[in-house]
Amino acid sequence: MRARIEMELEDTxxxxxxxxxxxxxxxxxxxxxxxxxxxxxxxxxxxVTVIIDVKEDHLKEIxxxxxxxxxxxxxxxxxxxxxxxxxxxxxxxIETGIKDSIERLNSVEGAKVADLNLSIGExxxxxxARVILWAIDQERLQSAISKLKEIxxxxxxxxxxxxx
Amino acid sequence: xKVALIGFGNLGKGLTRVLLEKGDYLKxxxxxxxxxxxxxxxxxAIIDEEGIxxxxxxxxxxxxxxxxxxIDGGEIGTTALDVIERVNSDLVVELTPTSIKDGxxxxxxxxxxxxxxxxxxxxxxxxxxxxxxxxxxxxKEAGVEFRYSATVGGAMPIFGLAKGQMSGDSISxxxxxxxxxxxxxxxxxxxxxxPFDVVLNEAQELGIAEEDPTLDIDGVDTAAKITILTNSxxxxxxxxxxxxxxxxxxxxPKVTKLAQETGNEVKLVGIANSHTLEVSPKLVPSxxxxxxxxxxxxxxxxxxxxxxxxxxxxxxxxRETSSALLGDIVxxxxxxxx
Numbered sequence: 001m002r003a004r005i006e007m008e009l010e011d012t013x014x015x016x017x018x019x020x021x022x023x024x025x026x027x028x029x030x031x032x033x034x035x036x037x038x039x040x041x042x043x044x045x046x047x048v049t050v051i052i053d054v055k056e057d058h059l060k061e062i063x064x065x066x067x068x069x070x071x072x073x074x075x076x077x078x079x080x081x082x083x084x085x086x087x088x089x090x091x092x093x094i095e096t097g098i099k100d101s102i103e104r105l106n107s108v109e110g111a112k113v114a115d116l117n118l119s120i121g122e123x124x125x126x127x128x129a130r131v132i133l134w135a136i137d138q139e140r141l142q143s144a145i146s147k148l149k150e151i152x153x154x155x156x157x158x159x160x161x162x163x164x
Numbered sequence: 165x166k167v168a169l170i171g172f173g174n175l176g177k178g179l180t181r182v183l184l185e186k187g188d189y190l191k192x193x194x195x196x197x198x199x200x201x202x203x204x205x206x207x208x209a210i211i212d213e214e215g216i217x218x219x220x221x222x223x224x225x226x227x228x229x230x231x232x233x234x235i236d237g238g239e240i241g242t243t244a245l246d247v248i249e250r251v252n253s254d255l256v257v258e259l260t261p262t263s264i265k266d267g268x269x270x271x272x273x274x275x276x277x278x279x280x281x282x283x284x285x286x287x288x289x290x291x292x293x294x295x296x297x298x299x300x301x302x303x304k305e306a307g308v309e310f311r312y313s314a315t316v317g318g319a320m321p322i323f324g325l326a327k328g329q330m331s332g333d334s335i336s337x338x339x340x341x342x343x344x345x346x347x348x349x350x351x352x353x354x355x356x357x358x359p360f361d362v363v364l365n366e367a368q369e370l371g372i373a374e375e376d377p378t379l380d381i382d383g384v385d386t387a388a389k390i391t392i393l394t395n396s397x398x399x400x401x402x403x404x405x406x407x408x409x410x411x412x413x414x415x416x417p418k419v420t421k422l423a424q425e426t427g428n429e430v431k432l433v434g435i436a437n438s439h440t441l442e443v444s445p446k447l448v449p450s451x452x453x454x455x456x457x458x459x460x461x462x463x464x465x466x467x468x469x470x471x472x473x474x475x476x477x478x479x480x481x482x483r484e485t486s487s488a489l490l491g492d493i494v495x496x497x498x499x500x501x502x
Contacts, residue, residue: 086426086447090414117422125359125416130426158414160423160430162447163339163454 002031003052003059006075007066008045011037015071016048022065028054032136034083045072051136083141084114087148089129091157093118101151105133108147110140165497166213167198168251168282170244170273171259172205175287175314177225178482179257179489184218186490196497202251208232209242213252244269248276255496257489258286264379264388264404267294274299278306283500285492287314287485293388293404296395309499311492312396316389317342317461319484320477324491326397326465333467335397337437342389344459344479345373345380346412346432350445351457354420354429360413372459372480383411383432383443390434390443397465402441407434410444423447429455437466 009015016035023030034049041047048071054062063076093101098116106112115132131148135141145161152159169176183198190196199215207230210216224234232238248256256277260270271291277284284303286292291299292315303310313323317340326335341347345367352363364381367373379385387407394402412432423430428447431454435442448455453474456462461479466472478484 086423086428088419088422088430088447090419117425119418119422122418125418126414128416128419128422130422132426158410158445160415160419160445160447162428163433163449163452 001054001056001059001078003054004075004077005050005052005063005066005073007048007050008041008043008072008074009048010070011040011044011046015046018069019048019050019066019071022062022069023050023052023054026054026058026062028052028058028062034137047074083135083138085133085135085141085145085162087131087133087145087162088160089131089148089152089157090126090160091128091152091155093127093129093155093157096155096157101155104151105131105144105147108135108140108144110137111135111144165196165198165255165500166201166215166253167255167257167493168201168247168253169203169257169259170247171261171288172203172225172231173259173261174482175259175485175489176203176205177222179259179486180218180222180225182483182486182490184222187218190490190494194494194498195501196494198493198497201253202247203231204242204244204247205230205232208238208240209244209247210235210238211242211247211251212237244273245276248273248280248282253282254500255283255285255493257493258284258288258291260288262288262290264290264293264384267291271295271299274310275302278302278308278310281306281308283309283311283496285309285311285314285489285496287312287489289315289388289392292392292395296392297401309496311496312392313492314485314488316392317463317477318344318479318481319487320461320463320475320479321488321491322393322463322465322475323396324495325473325475330465330467330470330473333465333469335465335467337435337466338390338393338397338463339454339466340386340390340393340434340461340463341431341454341456342434342461342463342479343380343383343386343432344461345377346383346386347456347461348372348459349381350412350415350420350430350432353415353417354424357417357421360416381411381413383409386432386434386443390436390441393434393463394436394441398436406441408442408444410442412445415445424450427451431455 114134224231267290270288
């Protein structure tokens, strides 16, 4: 399975290395690490997200051992991506080929459409949609958003992007 | 300090009312003594080198037609340029209607005032959108003060903050919700689920939106303001045409709902940094300080030292804008007196 472990580490040297040790010892394959040094928690801890491919029974042991090291685990779950972005579209999403749009987005390597919510407008309002994009890292997420903008421009759809 | 009021519409009247109300307060608190020696509208002027009675001026402003018709000695047909050239004044307050196409007539008024060595305070976006760097240069050459706090964000002291207390910071990015009309429409659609047209009508009835709200809704007003902010605070020389603009006309209550379901608000945001100059609707997290409601404005400055500073306030209204104008006037007074 692919798992996502979110935790908070002390902002001192060597902490990241310590938590990686049990992960590699249990034979898990690290797919991505997001180490948000610039976004300290109110208590001055560093939020870290690790995405790993791991056998299900090993995950529990890894989590326990990371706790023993002193890291605070904030969330553990099955996950396919490290990052997500919400983007809204306004315009003729269905008429202009929704299947084609999704397929082209999914063709971006390391990114995919995780969720799509359609809203059919009333009384003159154009149809709109909320797209949730998943990507394994920031670069791929940006590629997916760029691809979405390219498709939207072709199909005369308005893109409402998240603020950076 | 002798003051000439150029333009006597809503803002001119609003400022005059505040001058009447706060004249004594300003004298006591800041030692500022202001004398209005001229006021002019499109039909004529009132001039008195000894100082116009502010109360009479305000009363004249309440009546139909030009102020010149309602005060003894009013000069029908005297123009703003006549007043700037002829009347003894230290400070010209330029409040004529805005044209973001050519900046006129404000641009000519401001240039002439500077050439004659008069300080200038303005709420008029047009001249700054068209000729910001030119006016800055001219004011320096002429050795006069040039202040324009009221052009962006109404009462929000964004320029005073950035150029005053935050002088030591280098600003790398400006993000702003700068248009009260569009923010009101977006807020009401999100809160009430009411259609765009209904909410726009409501805004017009409340006097928040103008009769012709096209410049607001299409994002041009926000673009004009981000142009001024970019030139003034990022020290660039950009034009309105350089701004990539997308308005809010395609956004309805279904869209704002889709945003809210994920903890976001749709806001019309102007963004300026080294590689972006744009106005477009964005998804702003509800807990972001830019996610202000109603007709409020908000600006975030990203800087090297303070990191992020956001200020919020009322972006329009004669009384709120008077706060910015009066602040500028007092600052001119202080810089001249020292």
